[in-house]
Amino acid sequence: MTLETTGLSKAFGGVTALDGASVSFHQGEVNALIGPNGSGKTTYFNCVTGMIKPDGGTVSYQGRDLTGKAPHRIARAGIxxxxxxxxxxxxxxxxxxxxxxxxPTGLIGGLRSARGRAEIERAMGWLTRLGIEHLAGSEARDLSWGQQKLLELAGVLMAEPETVLLDEPAGGVNPALLDRIGVLIRELNAEGRTFVIVEHNMDLVMSISDHIVVFDRGRPIAEGPPSQIRTDERVLGAYLGV
Amino acid sequence: MPSGALLFQSVLLGILLGGLYALLASGLTLYFGIMRVVMIAHSAFLILAAYLGWWLHERAGLDPLLAMLGTVPLFFGAGVLLQRVLLTRLRPATLTMMSVLLTFAIALLIEGLLGYAFTGTQRRVQLGYGSASLEVFGARVAVVKLIAFGLAVVALGTLYVLMKRTRFGWALRATIQHRDAARLLGIDTDRVAGYGFGIGLATAAIGGTALSLDTTIYPSLHWHWIGPLMAIIVVGGLGSVPGAAIAAMVLGMAQSLLQIPMGTTWAQTVFYVALFATLAIRPQGFFGGRLAQRF
Amino acid sequence: MPSGSKVLKLAAVALLAVAVLAFPSIAPNPYILSAGVLVVYYAVLATSWNFVGGFTGYISLGHGALAGLGAYSTGILVAKAGLPPFLALAAAGAFVGLLAVPIGLAALRVRGASFVIVSISLVLILLLVFQSWSSVTGGSRGLVVPRPFQLTRPEHHRIFYFLFAGLLALAVLAWWLIDRSRFGLGLKSIREDEDKAEALGTATYAYKLIVFVVSAVFTALAGGLYALWFGDLDPVFQFSILTGSYLVLMALLGGVRQLFGPVVGALIVGIALEFFKVEYGDTPLHLVATGLLLALVVLFMPDGVLPAIADLIKRFGRSDRTSIREVSAAELREQRLQNAGGTK
Structure with missing residues (x-):
């Protein structure tokens, strides 16, 4: 009863990006998806969230088949x-x-004011939690890179997803913010959210993940807890290009 | 039921027309591939080139084919300038939409200036060989149509060799497929994009010359071309040159054949029917078109 | 405490309404009055266009064709089917709205480029059809639509001026309602980043389709009203690519993010068009002027004049607001106060 894919595959032109990826993520844990550049991690995310239609394979979530569904349906399913x-x-x-x-749902819901009190309270709550409530009235383009990353996360969390996929949350972020993001992910996880994180920063991955899946050439080659992945020879081989 | 000879003649004319469509659509496809720009002014430049051919013939007695020696480099330069000076000024986030408006504005400018300079009168180049025709298996085909087709084929062939066999073509294709990656490979993508636009506009110069040989021209004629051309690039799959060429041939042929039962006006609707059908059934186009899914 | 800017805005709207309503009494002669009708007609069209262009950022060059379709539907229903004029108008609005569904389904499935292509094609194909299908449309000879009222010419203009003004009020009200609604926020997120909007759960395809149909209905109603006012339809003018480009120019010049942007744009461009016609007659130069102006707006003022003026005022009048953060904090406080003090 979790996010699961079987035999997911996708090719762009002649280049295989996903090669029959079968993965099952652990519910309620912080999962990490790692692998060398070009191993298909982002394509995997895009297929799971419906941004790209896979050539083959299935995506299921909590027993529901989500393969090829529109992105907004997948988002509303809780991802x-x-x-x-x-x-x-x-x-x-x-x-x-x-x-x-x-x-909104339905016509009446759609025509309601976008600035309902309860929603503003909730949105401000998320901005406050991520420490950017003082920027609420600023346009996003005026925010710094780190602030934008926090803002994006606040938006995703506002939709109350049970499962959150983060594509390189540490990318381009300063060390202080990196620590905060790490702590935040653990806290949010403790509240019951499942995370799947694509990340290159191994320190972050090893410190916050419960379960790690390693991708190489479009398919998983290893999975397990950080302690096990750290010493796995296949993982080393993939990263060193052996 | 039309006679065999009439049918054969229509097929032949369809092929000849399709060749010209293919050449012009390849230009549109280039722009789209390079910058995601739907270049509305493409056919206005086409008419401009035809007018230049007509004018030089009228004034200096120059054969339009010779005029091409001037218009092709001129249009190439204009294309480079258009990309480097105007289109790069637009914000990347709204580039596709704003470039449509900008090129639309250029089309209006060209149409207005042509009307101002040459009035709205219909013009036609009077050539010595203008009325000559050949008989091919009982079908009569005007020599000028054959020349126009020949021009299109040579130009398309040159474009193919340029894209597939040269270093520049390689850089251009890399720029189209993945701009950031191309930059990492040391390709000056801005310059390549500019030249790509130049080549696109050069196809309009060649097409315009071909057009001036056997067509009556007037300033607002470009609207009759841009519609079919846009339909062709959507049916072929936005951004795919071979797709555009195949779609051009198929639709050119369909138009030519449908003229027999429907007449010229209604036959034109085939492009729009194909456009709507493509978007409804297979929005990424029927022949390739990796980019099209997202645009 | 009602904020200063809000009072200012309400005052501006009231002033605009008074100016619009007073115009027929001030107009010195029937010609000026008819020019006024035309400007309000353009204002309705530009505002209708802005449902799609302003909210979703999708540029339609084919709204002229939707107006033409509304005009011809109304005209045919009155002239050939003998329907009462305003029933025909309503039917035409409904018909074009229905027709907009399949058009939108095809044009909006993917991103903007296809939409633009379809919108231009719409004009070209409808021009072809309406010119050729002369048994129904009158073809190039045109279609004469009987007038709904037996009135003198100035009275006729005056009545239609108010009818168009009423439709404008309706369109502006609808735009305002959507602008402040959650539906509107979703539409604007499509304009900003469509993939992202979808990933956040917005049903982008349905959103775009709904707002396109709303826009089409208003456009068709304006076109239908035009048919009843003008009384004579010619495919070359009804399905002219130029009409569409005027609308884009008006909305863009005024500012697509502003409620009254298209109205202001229609005022500027509409008056300029009339002036041009009087001064220079029907020359190809109006194409040059339109093209040049459109290019300049796109290149240098893509947000329109209203925001440009607002920027100027801000720069000169409010030096006390120094940083973005202070502004946002102040606005936020205001926001919360309003919400706390508001109803419920």
Whole structure:
């Protein structure tokens, strides 16, 4: 009853990005997805979240088949994601960025004011929790890189996903913020959210993950707890290009 | 039921027309591949080139084919300038939309200036060989149509060799496929993109020359070309040159054949029907078009 | 405490409404009055266009065709089917709205480039059809639509001026409602980053389709009203690519993010168009002027004049606001106060 893929494959032109990836992530844990550059991690995320249609294989979540579903359906099924190069809505304020993560349902819901009190409270709550509430009225394009990453995360969390996919949360982030992000992920996990994290920063991966899946050439080659992955020869081989 | 000879003639004319469409669509495809720009002014430049050919013939008695020696380099330069000076000024986030407006504005400018300079009167080049025709298995084909087709084939062939066999072509293809990666490989993608636009506009110069040989031209004629051309690049799959060429041939042929039962006006609708059908059934286009899914 | 900017805005809206309503009494002659009708007509069209262009950022060059379709539907229903004029108008709005569904389904499935292509194609194909299908549309000879009222010419203009003004009010109100709604926020997130919006759970395809249909209905109603006012339809003018480009120019010039941006743009461009026609007659130069202006706006003022003016005022009038952070904090406080003090 978790996020699971079987035989997921995708090729771009002649290049195989995913080669029958069968992975099962652990519910309620912090999962990490690592592997050398070009091993298909981001393509995997894109297939799981419906941004790309896989050529073959299935995606299922909590027993529901999500293969080839539209991204917004997958998001509403409870899977939120961030993007590799953090993406926010540049010409909206930080508050609006977070508010836009609550899609309305039905006609009446759609025509309700976007600035309902309860939602603003909740959005401000997330901004406060991520320490950027003082920027609520600033447009996202005026924020620093690190602030934008936090803002993106706030938006994703606003939608209350049970599972959060993070694509390189540490990318381009200063050490102090890196520590905060690490702590935050553990806290959010303790509250019951499942995480799947693509990350190159091994210190972060080893310190916060419960379960690690290693990708090479579009498929998993090893998985296990950090202690086991650290010493796995196949992983070493993949990274060193043996 | 039309006679066999008529049918054969239509097929032949369809091929000849398809060749010209293919050449022009390849230019549109280049722009789209390089910068995700739908270049509305492409066909306005086409008409401009035809007018230049007509004008030089009228004034200096120059054969339009010779005029091409001037218009092709001129248009190449204009294409480079268009990309480097104007399009790069637009914000990347809204580039696709704003470039449509900008090139649309250029099309209006060209149409207006042509109308101002040459009035709205219909013009036609009077050539010595203008009315000559050949008989091919009972079908009569005007020599000028054959010349136009020949031009298109030679130009497309040159483009193919340029793209596949030269260092520049390699750089251009790399830029189209993955701009950032191309930059990492040391390709000056900005310059390559500029030259790509130059080549695209050069196809309009050649096409315009071919057009001036056997068509009556007037300033607003470009709207009759841009519609079919845009339909062709969508049906072929945005960004795919071979796709555009195949779609151009198929649709050119369909148009030519449908003229028999439907007449010229209604036959034009085939492009729009194909456009809507493609978007409804297979929005990424029927022949390749990796980019199209997302645009 | 109602904020200063809000009072200012309300005052501006009131002033605009008064100016619009007072115009027919001030207009010195029927010609000026008819030019006023035309400007309000453009204002409705530009505002209707802005439902798609402003919220989603999708540029349509084909709204002229939707207006033409509304005009012809109304005209045909009145002239050939004998329907009462305003029933025909409503039916035309509904018909074009319905027709917008399949068009939108095809055009909006992927990203903007296909939408632009479809929008231009729409104009070209409808021009072809309406010119050729002369048994129904009157072809190039045109279609004469009987007038709904037996009135003198100035009275006729005056009535239609108010009808167009009413439709404008309706369109502006609808835009304002969507702008502040959650649906509107979703649409704007599409404009900002469509992939991201989808990843956050926004049903982008459905959103785009709904707002396109709303836009089409308003556009068709304006076109239909035009048919009843003008009384004579010609495919070359109804399905002209130029109409679409005027609308884009108006909305862009005024500012697509502003409620009254398209209205302001219509005022500027509409008056300029009339002036041009009087001064220079029907020359190809109006193409040159339109093209040049459009290019300049796209290159140097893509946000329009209203934001540009607002920037100027901000720069000269409010030196006390020094940093972005202070502004945001102040705005936020205001926001919270408003919400706390608001109803419920």
């Amino acid at each position: 939120g994601r961030t993007f590799q190069l953090c993406r926010t809505f540049p010409r909206m304020t930080a508050l609006e960025n977070v508010l836009s993560a609550v899609p």
